[in-house]
Amino acid sequence: MKRVAFHNLGCKVNSYELDIMRQKMEEHGYISVPFEEEAEVYVINTCTVTNIADRKSRQMIHKAKKRNPGAVVIAVGCYVETDPARVGTDSSIDLAIGNNKKAQIAELLDEFLAGIGGEKENAGGEAQEEAGSLDRRTLGGRTMTDLTHRPDYEDMQLEDPGHTRAFVKIQDGCNQFCTYCIIPYARGRIRSRRPGEILKEIRTIADKGIREVVLTGIHVSSYGLEWDAQTDAVKFDPEKSGAYLLDLMDRIRGIEGIERIRLSSLEPRIMTESFVRGIAAMPEVCPHFHLSLQSGCNATLRRMNRHYTTEEFLESVKHLRRYYENPAVTTDVIVGFPGESNAEFEETVRFLEEVNFYEMHVFKYSVRKGTAAAAMPVQIPEPVKSARSDILLEMTQRQSEQFRAQFIGKQDELLLEEKAQMPFGLCWRGHTKRYVEGYILCEGDPGAKMEEGQLISGVFTGAAARAQGLMFAPLVERDGKIG
Numbered sequence: 001m002k003r004v005a006f007h008n009l010g011c012k013v014n015s016y017e018l019d020i021m022r023q024k025m026e027e028h029g030y031i032s033v034p035f036e037e038e039a040e041v042y043v044i045n046t047c048t049v050t051n052i053a054d055r056k057s058r059q060m061i062h063k064a065k066k067r068n069p070g071a072v073v074i075a076v077g078c079y080v081e082t083d084p085a086r087v088g089t090d091s092s093i094d095l096a097i098g099n100n101k102k103a104q105i106a107e108l109l110d111e112f113l114a115g116i117g118g119e120k121e122n123a124g125g126e127a128q129e130e131a132g133s134l135d136r137r138t139l140g141g142r143t144m145t146d147l148t149h150r151p152d153y154e155d156m157q158l159e160d161p162g163h164t165r166a167f168v169k170i171q172d173g174c175n176q177f178c179t180y181c182i183i184p185y186a187r188g189r190i191r192s193r194r195p196g197e198i199l200k201e202i203r204t205i206a207d208k209g210i211r212e213v214v215l216t217g218i219h220v221s222s223y224g225l226e227w228d229a230q231t232d233a234v235k236f237d238p239e240k241s242g243a244y245l246l247d248l249m250d251r252i253r254g255i256e257g258i259e260r261i262r263l264s265s266l267e268p269r270i271m272t273e274s275f276v277r278g279i280a281a282m283p284e285v286c287p288h289f290h291l292s293l294q295s296g297c298n299a300t301l302r303r304m305n306r307h308y309t310t311e312e313f314l315e316s317v318k319h320l321r322r323y324y325e326n327p328a329v330t331t332d333v334i335v336g337f338p339g340e341s342n343a344e345f346e347e348t349v350r351f352l353e354e355v356n357f358y359e360m361h362v363f364k365y366s367v368r369k370g371t372a373a374a375a376m377p378v379q380i381p382e383p384v385k386s387a388r389s390d391i392l393l394e395m396t397q398r399q400s401e402q403f404r405a406q407f408i409g410k411q412d413e414l415l416l417e418e419k420a421q422m423p424f425g426l427c428w429r430g431h432t433k434r435y436v437e438g439y440i441l442c443e444g445d446p447g448a449k450m451e452e453g454q455l456i457s458g459v460f461t462g463a464a465a466r467a468q469g470l471m472f473a474p475l476v477e478r479d480g481k482i483g
Helices: 014-028 051-067 078-082 085-089 102-113 132-139 185-188 195-205 238-252 273-280 300-305 310-323 342-355 380-406
Strands: 004-006 031-033 041-046 073-078 095-097 166-171 212-216 261-263 288-290 327-337 359-364 412-420 425-431 437-441 453-465 472-473
Touching: 004 014, 004 185, 014 031, 014 041, 014 073, 014 102, 014 212, 014 273, 031 102, 041 051, 041 078, 041 102, 041 412, 051 073, 051 078, 073 078, 073 102, 073 380, 078 085, 078 185, 085 472, 095 102, 166 185, 166 195, 195 238, 212 238, 238 261, 238 273, 261 288, 273 310, 300 342, 310 327, 310 342, 327 380, 342 380, 380 472, 437 453
Parallel strands: 004 031, 004 041, 041 073, 073 095, 166 212, 212 261, 288 327, 327 359, 437 472
Antiparallel strands: 412 425, 412 453, 425 437, 453 472
């Protein structure tokens, strides 16, 4: 039996798609082995969000070929889409597959191995490259799709996520064109998965014990917008996409076994009062919302081509806090964006303090070749970016601790995900609906009797030493039943 090894870079969508590719290859008779081992086939699911991500993708491709020069090395995804010239001249790449062909990986590999599209040159990868090398690596273009016009959604059915929490992809592509972002070029125009296919997948994984699903995509907030559009230029409409998402979640919550529905990163403008009122009426929807901000300064937001103001963002957060008690609101922030003055950064700091997020993912701006921001004047020096990042990292640590502290002494419910060796001992680790991390010591009762995937009721007892979470004491009923 031939061995295949996988390596994933990038986002949760990429992780989901890697699980699909692994499933397809195993169905085709391959056995999956760790990437560090020797295999006949290596699959690198690439990322291109920054120049650094491009470099890491190339490094993993070259590492695979070095590990086994006779292996077939397959480069898949975003890097393939955005840098075809370099892909075409990289002798470590045998087969290149684009973002809308991942579900066909096994068939495309068969075609490659059969010699269709050209004989595989020099298994050691040292052959002289020709002008037609990209054509050969893409099987005459059959491994790629034109993403500049809206393609069909490539449906994938994941049968076994292998995790307690299952990511379910519902959407692909982005029409927003933020000035720092290459992803609209790597992923193409928005396209949405039909509800019937989503429900079919969730029923399958629910039958295998999954209790929580995370609805994910490249721009989830655009779900369904293109279905009745006449052109590729689909404008964002929060009322329309919000209605589609509410209908989808209402149907998901009717699936037996599904007790939690979590939304991945969202466009702030989706949080209209009608949408928030709708999700608040569904107890299965987790009160944990990642609203991508990027900057707390309107001038910076305009340069980023973000399509909202800080005032509009704050209004979205207020809707959530009006309908939910202590919702977990998290965000992304970029520091050191081109032209960000000290005054603009200070404006961002004041805004972040005002909103008071549960968590912030802080990124130092990284130049991405091919984006509008890369050519902007006043690029910020790295030491300035680092200093600003440190300020926000200190802020988010403080705000996160304050948010978690609200739940000490209160009853909640933890979904057990895995055993983890923590500084204070071997623990069960899990999360609440608000994505507060909790730890239950495995030794003795009741921790020794627990299993992955259980929902455990209990009380948070205090902060965990040297960890980003709280200790959790399960409730034990009179008959000894846990939680």
